[in-house]
Amino acid sequence: MKLSVSGLVPVAIGSLLVVGVTAVQGVWTERWSGRNVRAELQEAAGRLEARFPGRFGSWEFAQELASDPEQLARAGAVGHISRSFTNRETGASVSAFIVCATPHDASGHTPDRCYPGAGFEIAEAEHRQSIPLEDGRTAETFTGTFRKTGQTLRVFWTYGIDGRWIAPQIARIELAGSSAVYKLYAIIDETRLQGGEATVICGDFLSALLPEFDAAMFDRTPGAAGSAAASPTGADRG
Numbered sequence: 001m002k003l004s005v006s007g008l009v010p011v012a013i014g015s016l017l018v019v020g021v022t023a024v025q026g027v028w029t030e031r032w033s034g035r036n037v038r039a040e041l042q043e044a045a046g047r048l049e050a051r052f053p054g055r056f057g058s059w060e061f062a063q064e065l066a067s068d069p070e071q072l073a074r075a076g077a078v079g080h081i082s083r084s085f086t087n088r089e090t091g092a093s094v095s096a097f098i099v100c101a102t103p104h105d106a107s108g109h110t111p112d113r114c115y116p117g118a119g120f121e122i123a124e125a126e127h128r129q130s131i132p133l134e135d136g137r138t139a140e141t142f143t144g145t146f147r148k149t150g151q152t153l154r155v156f157w158t159y160g161i162d163g164r165w166i167a168p169q170i171a172r173i174e175l176a177g178s179s180a181v182y183k184l185y186a187i188i189d190e191t192r193l194q195g196g197e198a199t200v201i202c203g204d205f206l207s208a209l210l211p212e213f214d215a216a217m218f219d220r221t222p223g224a225a226g227s228a229a230a231s232p233t234g235a236d237r238g
Helices: 005-029 037-051 069-075 111-117 197-218
Strands: 059-064 079-087 093-101 121-132 138-148 151-161 164-166 181-189
Touching: 037 079, 037 093, 037 197, 059 197, 069 093, 079 197, 093 197, 111 121, 111 138, 111 151, 121 151, 121 197, 138 197, 151 197, 181 197
Parallel strands: 138 164
Antiparallel strands: 059 079, 079 093, 093 181, 121 138, 138 151, 151 164, 151 181
């Protein structure tokens, strides 16, 4: 059976689409980069779990928090931290949840998807907010609130790549090219707080945490990273 020229056009277009999608996925997953992406991801995850700051600014470790294995699997977490911190001057409490994952996995599991699945409704739609850091840099974050009966949570989230903290418009594209992404959530219960207070508290938390985190993960400021690289109890975890 012979195909006419017009009959070949859909076949050609279909083939080009398959090649195009495969090429894009190859770039996103670094399939053809020649790098050992899996090893780099495991190394980054190991640093996260061994070096996450236990003290920064006026904040200090309070307790480990339970993590849902199904949530971790959906987030593609290779390494993760889930802990609460208390401000020793004000008594404020903020929870930090951070995963180390591929750009593809890190970009696919966002609060507007996971919180409604846990019974929350979106109270304040996500929007971007810049956070001035204590080292003079600026972190770009998303923030929004999630509510269910008797409780309202404010969540800040941001993506860390190569010591930068960004809130990308299209995360899967803008994060591509990195072997590992740190995705950080800062969560505070604002149910009984005054208007805007939760935002100020989380801003202070992130302003102090992120420079210490980068110092610990990337060995950027020897000496200053000493306390950041400690375990929650202050003991050296290597």
